[in-house]
Amino acid sequence: SLAVTPLVSVINGDGQDWPWIPGAMVCHLVVLVVVALRTRPRTAVWMWVLTAAYAFLADIFFGGYYSNGGPMxxxxxxxxxxxxxxxxxxTAQEQVTAEQTVTAHERSRRTLLEERTNIARELHDVVAHHMSVVAIQAEAAPYRVENPPEELERAFATIRVNAVAALTELRRVLGVVRAEDYEAPDAPQPTLADLDALLDNVREAGLAVDKAVTGAVRELPPGVELSAYRIVQEALSNSLRHAPGATARVEVSYVLGGLGLRVVNTAIPQNTLVKPSPGAGHGVTGMRERVSMLNGEMTAxxxxxGGYEVAVFLPVTAPNEDEA
Structure with missing residues (x-):
């Protein structure tokens, strides 16, 4: 552009506009803007310096002409x-967007790790409780039989030794996920039998909820019972936070291959005065982690x-009759 500018001015030959005729001035401005848009600000500074040098040189060597270098x-x-x-x-917007993306990813990852830690703690407490019961019963069983055979005493002793060893190993491996100030609960972990108490608490908090149970109620493995309780608890908590004034329904289905759960709430009433809590939260992530841990299926x-639904199926393998 700088090389063509004097040539065009000479060809024009009127001597009224130097060193840029109107068309050349507009073209040069377009070139500067286009190049500046596609490069760094440092390049824009150098282009302006070269343009200024050209204008000064034109004034020095061709001072007799009218110069429009200043306006240019x-x-x-x-x-x-x-x-x-x-x-x-x-550039600032791109940096902020990148930092927000990284922050959201780290927050999600941290929440996921915290949820896995909580699940590991709860399972540790459940398994440790039952292993302790096995060890105690194995130790007390020989004393409940008068003159037990020596083979029976050795079998119970072996059971107790293995139970204590497994309990020690379990505490050693899973104990690393505990916080330093974490204390295991004295009471047993909640199960589906405690759902009524949970629903009463939720009703007192302002959520109208009812429960429906289908199928033959039976005792399930502790991990399934605990996860099912926590999933219902989290789903109802989400309804309280994000759908104030709505009603909810909890459906528990005992089927042949496992346990089905469905928690659904209605849409938020238009005349409600309570505003939903902002943010999406990470409750659904925690529920998916529990379902994935048990090889189940979940949709949310x-x-x-206009309401929201959480449907979960937790498979339960039926025990073999021979093993029973």
Whole structure:
């Protein structure tokens, strides 16, 4: 552009506009802006410096002509300044977006790890409780039989030794996930038998909820009972936070291959005065972790009427009759 500018002025030959005729001035400004948009602000500064040097040289060697170098430099400086400001703002936005993405990823990862830690703690407490019961019963069993055979005493002693060893190893491996100030609960972990108490607490908090149970109620493995209770608890907590004024329903289905859960709430009433809690939260992530741990299936999403539904199936393998 700088090389063509004097050539065009000479060809024009009127001597009224030097060193830029109007068309050349507009073209040069367009070149400066386009190049500045596609490069760094430092390049814009160098282009303006070269343009200023050309204008000064033109004034020195061709001082007899009317010079429009001053208006050109002012116009180009203003245009390049706007482009540089746009560059700075665009770069800042990209950095903020990247940092927000990293922060959201780290927050999600930290929440996932915390949820896995909580699950490991709860399972540790459940398994440790039952292993302790096995060890105690194995130790006390020989004393419940008068003159037990020596083979029976040795068998119970072996059971107790193995139970204590397994309990020690379990505490050693899973104990690393505990916080230093964490204390195992004295009471047993909640099960589906405690759902009524949970629903009463939720009703006192303001959520109208009812329960429906289908199928033959039976005792399930402790891990399934605990996970099912926690899933219902988290789903109802989400309904309280994100759907104030709505009603909820809990469905528990005992089927042949496992346990089905369905927690659904209605849409938020239009006349409610309580506002939903902001943010999506990570409750659904925790529920998916529990379901994945038990090789189950889960779906969660809005319903057609504006509510929200969480459906879970937790498989339960039936014990072999020979092993029983």
């Amino acid at each position: 430099l002012v116009s180009s400086a203003f245009a390049l300044l706007l482009v540089c400001l746009w560059h700075v703002r665009h 999403g809005p319903t057609d009427d």
